[in-house]
Amino acid sequence: QSVLTQPPSASGTPGQRVTISCSGSSSNIGGNTVNWYQQLPGTAPKLLIYSNNQRPSGVPDRFSGSKSGTSASLAISGLQSEDEADYYCAAWDDSLNAWVFGGGTKLTVL
């Protein structure tokens, strides 16, 4: 049981915009920033979004993040086949004094 809640799956067709949600509580998302990681099949996680909405160098601007209250979202516009991956949200939890993750969302490009 993950501390942060994500839908287990999402899907879209090439060119579409999809969003992935991440729900938490006041002790994690509500009081701290959210990061997103992309895990392509068989590979290590890669930082995709940090501090709610910042993209590391090299991440396409098709990827964007937002946060409101105790929830966060990752949006992918102009969906491409290479975006098919698992996506994880993460945040610091003040009650646990630890980094916590969502259960992951498997994105399928139809």
Place this chain on the structure above:
Amino acid sequence: EVQLLESGGGLVQPGGSLRLSCAASGFTFTSYAMSWVRQAPGKGLEWVSAISGSDGSTYYADSVKGRFTISRDNSKNTLYVQMNSLRAEDTAVYYCAKHIGLIWSRGYYFDYWGQGTLVTVSS
């Protein structure tokens, strides 16, 4: 280029021990906190343990406290985790991950991950 290369995984019986290593390069190892994060087969990510880059303070998830010991050898740019009293539920791919700063705390998220090493606990 930041590189993290884990090794030491394998098959171990319940109650057994294993030591994982993570060789780091491409950054000043002593200046960054490091963590171990695991992923059980078909499951999500779970933070396991962390060590600061300054005073070597260590931190553990409740699920491994008292059984796992994290350490680092700054002269060898290598991170370790000694895993004792292993259980079936410890079966996972173990990733080492670099934090963006010296300490392990809010704001100091993971920015680079290794490729992982598989630990299987089974009789």
